[in-house]
């Protein structure tokens with residue numbers, strides 16, 4: 001697993017455009033980019049399952065099969081994902097709204113009353129997921145106030161349902 005240092009490109013250093021946008025402006029703009037919703041899970045060092053709701057998930061490469069997501073450094077979970085050496089991306093159905101909210105809420109006992117099991121890579125897999133991608137940690141990159149985790153997909157499990165959608169800060173069902 002490689003950790004890559006931030007770099008300055010020619011474009012960054014030579015750009016006459018020095019202005020930037022505020023974080024809230026970017027958050028608002030990204031709100032109009034409709035995404036699915038995932039719950040990313042991993043095994044903590046003490047052997048207990050951990051997970052959080054994530055919509056920064058995307059695919060990266062088919063050969064090798066790579067996906068990525070980014071973790072807010074405020075969550076203080078970087079070491080957990082480093083030591084887990086992997087994670088599962090559980091793509092959630094619209095019917096799992098309460099689980100999606102539970103895995104984003106502070107102080108929630110997230111795995112209590114949640115059906116899950118240890119997958120082939122010994123990372124937690126959620127039973128309700130539409131699709132679960134078990135990953136080996138492939139690389140970690142700095143991403144400003146987030147850490148970007150890239151995983152190599154080593155196992156895929158398909159469930160059933162239609163996907164949850166996240167748009168302008170609201171959870172809903174995929175508009176079919």
Ligand SMILES: Cc1cc2nc3c(=O)[nH]c(=O)nc-3n(C[C@H](O)[C@H](O)[C@H](O)COP(=O)(O)O)c2cc1C
Nearest residue numbers: 052053054055056070071072075103104105106166
């Ligand atoms: C729809 C949605 C998408 C989210 N996406 C991300 C994300 O991509 N990365 C992230 O770090 N937090 C994301 N969050 C926030 C985390 O779920 C939340 O901060 C996390 O559950 C905090 O976990 P902790 O209490 O264990 O630190 C998202 C929340 C919601 C509701």
